[in-house]
Amino acid sequence: MIGIRHTYSGVSIGGQTALYVPAALQAVRLISETIGSLPCKVYRETVDGKEAAKDHSAYRIVHRRANDALGAGRLRLLLTRDALLHGGGFARIHRHDDGRPFELYRIKPGRVTVEEDDITGFPTYRVADPDGIKIYGHTEILHVPAFDGVSPVTRGKEALGDAAVLERHLSQFFGSGARPSAVITTDALPDNDSGANKLKNVRSDYRRWKDDPNAPLILPPGWQLAQPAITSTDAQFLEHRKEQVNEIARIFGVPPHMLFQLDRATWSNAEQMGATFLQLCLQPWLDRWQEAYATVLLTEEEQDDHYFEFVIDGLQRTDAAGRAEIYGKLIAARVYTPNEVRAMQNMPPLPGGDELMNPHTTSNAAPTTAPAKEPA
Secondary structure (H helix, E strand, O other), X not given: OOOEEEOOOOOEEEOOHHHHOHHHHHHHHHHHHHHHHOOEEEEEEEOOEEEEOOOXXXXXXXXXXXXXXXXXXXXXXXXXXXHHHHOEEEEEEEEOOOOOEEEEEEEOHHHEEEEEOOOOOOEEEEEEEOOEEEEEOOOOEEEEEOHHHOOHHHHOHHHHHHHHHHHHHHXXXXXXXXXXXXXXXXXXXXXXXXXXXXXXXXXXXXXXHHHOOOOOOOOOOOEEEEOOOOOHHHHOHHHHHHHHHHHHHHHHOOOHHHHOOOOOOXXXXXXXXXXXXXXXXXXXXXXXXXXXXXXXXXXXXXXXXXXXXXXXXXXXXXXXXXXXHHHHHHHHOOOOOHHHHHHHOOOOOOOOOOOOOOOOOOOOOOOOOOOOOOOO
């Protein structure tokens, strides 16, 4: 009920406790902050392609301010974080008297229960407001769900629990709680005040020696000092931790090198893994956001020629050379027109850019006639 699930390792993993695992914290922060930083715009289809619908009331909500106190990007960050940790992010839409959208306000996930209408199959939302339970339709609540409506934290609770155990063991190890740094033994210790005083003196001498390693440690006759060696299992501790980072990367769909697990990252494949992050991790989240925006911010008529789109040029800059090469080949092969490529880059069309032509073999210059040969 409170979002905490026990694991086989005995660690309780919930929405907030998962963030104490560094790899999970980085994954949640990476996805939510990246989505929050990407601009989103409303576009209108036109005869010449598309144009930003700046006159639409939803443009300000998704591109600038979600409400007076919260920016559009900040709201996306919070709702994406809610979906990653709790399975869904929710916001209430406020409208003008004529029905146009005005503001979006975040609702804490614990206050919302998602139900399905028995007749239409549309979702309905039971929201615990201060003045009681209210029921809203699917066009009144902005809902950004995680995959299958379940948080990755819930699905991956065992891997997160194992990572938490390793973190705890590491802290105990360096805090001398998991293994003593030394063991002092003796064959016999009198069970009297003299034996207690001797034990106290040995302990004091040992602590003094630990503070000053250059000083000699002199033990009474019959006493021995042993320093336990690291076992083979402990020697593999670092490998266990690295593998848990890989497991958490799989849970959230993030390339391991973006969680700073750099064992397999090279200059040649890091760029490709960055493209994988955009295509396989971020793009499904962006699609959910675009669909959620369209559901609550556009009417049925507007959905025919209006749509939302994220500007992802900043994430594609690392592969600018590759994109320029493939675009050039597609234009030369007459698959795309220059204006179609410009539309993919969110750029306005150019006159004459709607013609399928090969710029390497086509010229706008007037044809010329070869000079006549003089008779021999």
